[in-house]
Amino acid sequence: MRRALLLLVAVPTALLADPTLAPAPLSYTQLPDARQEAAAQALMQTIRCVVCQGQSIADSDADLAGDMRALVRQRIAAGETPQAIRAWLIARYGRWVSYQPAIDAMTWPLWAAPIVLLGLGWLLARTAFRRRRVA
CATH class of the missing domain: 1.20.5 (Single alpha-helices involved in coiled-coils or other helix-helix interfaces)
Incomplete structure (x- = not known):
């Protein structure tokens, strides 16, 4: 018992935080339809990465940005409009996530x-x- 506790204290927390999951399938793969990919890219340029805070999700290499890119591509491929996807992302992450705030x-x-x-x-x-x- 004491050894297990000592082992837990000795292992650096940073090693436990290392992501072991593979990136989402569409985070680095483009859509086969060029028009849908162009719409997804245009939307991804206007959405801020919530981890990096200074980059769009199109430019960020953060895991969460990859998941957000995959989500945008999946929803575009399913036929959702970029405005609906933007509204959903703003509802989920707040107004700050958009580089184009509403007046x-x-x-x-x-x-x-x-x-x-x-x-x-x-x-x-x-x-x-x-x-x-x-x-």
């Missing part, structure tokens, strides 16, 4: 802020130049 009540300030800041900067510059001209 709604939660995100409109992010879209409007640059325009408002440019307008304020223009007004400040105009006022400053007018004061200089007067003086």
Whole structure:
């Protein structure tokens, strides 16, 4: 009993985390239909990898990104639209997973802020130049 416990403590946790499952069949294999593969690739470029966080699932080598690529290809091959697949992925992983967020009540300030800041900067510059001209 003590030896078993000592063995569990001595084995590094990282070795236990090594994936032993093979990647999903469609994670690295393209669809036979070129139009379906093009639709899948276009969608995969707009979905963020939840592990890498800076790459799309098309560019990421993470296991989860491979599973997401396989899922996208399977659903495209089954006849689902890219919009329906995107909606399902957003429902499952949250809005953050999409590189193309929708404009709604939660995100409109992010879209409007640059325009408002440019307008304020223009007004400040105009006022400053007018004061200089007067003086």
